[in-house]
Amino acid sequence: MEGIIMKLRKHLAILIGILIFSLGCAPTQKIAQKKSTGEIIAQKVVPSQLKIYPDKSTGKRYDQYSAIVLIGKIATMDEDENREIQVIDNGKVIIVGEKIDTILLDGQKFPPDLDSTGAIFLNTHGIIFPGLVNAHDHVHYNLIGIWDAPKKYTNRYQWPQNKGMRVDVKYAKYVAQDKKYFGIQAEAMKYAEVKQLISGTTAVQGAPNGAKKFCNILVRNMDVSPNFGFKRMSPYVRDVTKVKDDKIQRWLDKMNEGKLDALFFHIAEGTDDVARNEFDFLVEHGLGRKETIIIHGTALDEEQIRYMSDHDMSVIWSPVSNLLLYGETADIPTYYEDGVNICLGTDWSPSGGKNLLDELKIAYEYNKTNFGGILSYEDMAKFVTCNPADAIGWKDYCGRIKSGLYADIMVISDNKTNPFEALVDATERDVELVFIGGDPLYGDSIFMAKLKPGDFEYIKTPCGFTKCLDFTKNDVQLGNQTFEYVVSILQKALSFDPDYMEQKFHDKRIQNYDSFDDYLDAKFSGYHPVQLDPIYACMDTYFFDALRNSKNANLSFDIQKIYYSWVPDSVLKK
Numbered sequence: 410m411e412g413i414i415m416k417l418r419k420h421l422a423i424l425i426g427i428l429i430f431s432l433g434c435a436p437t438q439k440i441a442q443k444k445s446t447g448e449i450i451a452q453k454v455v456p457s458q459l460k461i462y463p464d465k466s467t468g469k470r471y472d473q474y475s476a477i478v479l480i481g482k483i484a485t486m487d488e489d490e491n492r493e494i495q496v497i498d499n500g501k502v503i504i505v506g507e508k509i510d511t512i513l514l515d516g517q518k519f520p521p522d523l524d525s526t527g528a529i530f531l532n533t534h535g536i537i538f539p540g541l542v543n544a545h546d547h548v549h550y551n552l553i554g555i556w557d558a559p560k561k562y563t564n565r566y567q568w569p570q571n572k573g574m575r576v577d578v579k580y581a582k583y584v585a586q587d588k589k590y591f592g593i594q595a596e597a598m599k600y601a602e603v604k605q606l607i608s609g610t611t612a613v614q615g616a617p618n619g620a621k622k623f624c625n626i627l628v629r630n631m632d633v634s635p636n637f638g639f640k641r642m643s644p645y646v647r648d649v650t651k652v653k654d655d656k657i658q659r660w661l662d663k664m665n666e667g668k669l670d671a672l673f674f675h676i677a678e679g680t681d682d683v684a685r686n687e688f689d690f691l692v693e694h695g696l697g698r699k700e701t702i703i704i705h706g707t708a709l710d711e712e713q714i715r716y717m718s719d720h721d722m723s724v725i726w727s728p729v730s731n732l733l734l735y736g737e738t739a740d741i742p743t744y745y746e747d748g749v750n751i752c753l754g755t756d757w758s759p760s761g762g763k764n765l766l767d768e769l770k771i772a773y774e775y776n777k778t779n780f781g782g783i784l785s786y787e788d789m790a791k792f793v794t795c796n797p798a799d800a801i802g803w804k805d806y807c808g809r810i811k812s813g814l815y816a817d818i819m820v821i822s823d824n825k826t827n828p829f830e831a832l833v834d835a836t837e838r839d840v841e842l843v844f845i846g847g848d849p850l851y852g853d854s855i856f857m858a859k860l861k862p863g864d865f866e867y868i869k870t871p872c873g874f875t876k877c878l879d880f881t882k883n884d885v886q887l888g889n890q891t892f893e894y895v896v897s898i899l900q901k902a903l904s905f906d907p908d909y910m911e912q913k914f915h916d917k918r919i920q921n922y923d924s925f926d927d928y929l930d931a932k933f934s935g936y937h938p939v940q941l942d943p944i945y946a947c948m949d950t951y952f953f954d955a956l957r958n959s960k961n962a963n964l965s966f967d968i969q970k971i972y973y974s975w976v977p978d979s980v981l982k983k
């Protein structure tokens with residue numbers, strides 16, 4: 410009897426798998442995501458609504474031009490002697506190779522030592538910003554959308570114990586990426602990096618160590634692989650109070666020798682004393698110093714924040730994640746008034762913004778409703794550009810538009826407000842171009858077709874815009890995979906189809922079980938198909954519903970209504 414039930418269950422699972430997969434192939438279908446609590450909490454749009462197809466043209470590539478000249482309004486994020494951020498109307502940014510060579514003011518002549526006849530001029534009619542720096546994330550989890558936290562937690566050691574978190578989030582991450590299972594970590598990481606890139610983000614913190622070998626295709630992974638020829642950063646995510654003295658001494662020695670510019674501590678996340686005391690542990694062990702960067706710091710009191718200010722420390726603020734898990738976020742007004750260097754990070758997609766453009770919007774609106782509007786649009790822009798660059802020792806490399814820095818650049822459309830307001834207002838539709846180290850990787854076809862014809866894929870969204878992505882890089886491992894292929898293989902992995910899993914899993918422990926079903930039940934009890942998180946917020950009803958419906962966050966504003974009113978009704982129900 411048990412055998413029959415097992416067989417029936419297996420057939421049912423296959424049927425569900427086939428159904429899910431075929432729905433995934435139908436461009437207009439929606440799938441209800443069933444949460445482990447048993448209730449259907451939202452309709453989630455499948456990423457296959459994206460139409461992805463290759464650019465077939467061929468021609469001169471960007472690296473064959475002597476220079477690329479971007480014309481537009483330049484938000485340099487660089488302060489003048491009066492400590493005002495310089496904004497240059499109708500300026501030109503001249504990119505030569507990997508770097509920003511020259512910045513021309515309106516009317517200034519092309520430098521005589523550069524060949525203007527071999528240059529490509531792009532009139533962006535937009536605002537040229539430095540590429541955004543996402544100071545905190547757990548990139549490898551970003552295949553998965555927002556997890557519906559069932560209650561308010563008070564520190565970060567509590568929610569990982571929740572069964573729903575395991576089933577809805579962790580299974581998907583392990584099944585896709587772990588070598589024992591599908592082992593497609595490179596694909597998962599590249600997909601997650603595209604989610605950053607489409608928001609103009611050019612560097613992100615928090616990739617897993619094992620991702621080193623495929624870190625050089627899309628965005629910069631700041632703390633696992635070298636950038637600009639060096640790596641002087643380290644993350645520490647586990648319980649800091651358990652770190653041994655000799656390890657702490659090694660960190661301190663490295664800092665004193667100038668070999669460690671930034672040490673990220675994932676601490677004081679939550680609202681209780683367990684969280685708060687982690688900071689005191691750092692201070693007691695000599696780590697209250699400028700190289701120490703506090704990720705979260707939500708539990709810190711005024712005295713601790715004052716200590717951070719006195720010791721030139723930086724904090725990374727992830728408001729969305731804090732609010733969804735704990736119902737509260739960091740005391741940003743106190744950090745701000747004390748002059749602590751504040752940076753913004755998305756934390757991870759299961760409880761954070763999909764990208765920094767989302768995080769900026771929620772941070773800004775929350776500031777208006779809960780902090781008395783203490784933060785300006787300009788402050789918000791600093792949190793994602795110059796502030797993180799300064800915090801991590803990259804001041805001379807990126808985070809500003811300045812001659813001699815690397816050409817990590819984003820261009821957004823100009824909505825004719827002040828440029829910083831335009832950045833907070835910008836949605837994925839407004840991201841016109843993204844360069845990393847002078848290489849145009851993403852943007853509107855009007856520019857990409859000129860810059861690197863034949864070397865990108867088109868991504869057509871149902872939101873009414875099409876963008877171009879150069880996903881491939883032939884000289885690195887797995888660099889020839891297309892985005893279309895990666896999306897399809899990830900969707901297949903997350904469909905949790907038992908037959909496909911049986912065919913592809915490498916786990917030696919399978920042989921210890923009577924059947925593959927028994928093995929699945931033992932290792933992935935309660936598993937169900939998980940949707941690959943769509944890269945664009947504009948097509949993700951589930952994302953907006955999750956923010957709107959979170960009892961923990963209890964937001965008094967709706968970012969869909971404020972920022973996404975342009976999305977056609979057929980894509981997002983209002």
Ligand SMILES: [Zn+2]
Pocket residue numbers: 545546547675704756757
């Ligand atoms: Zn985190």
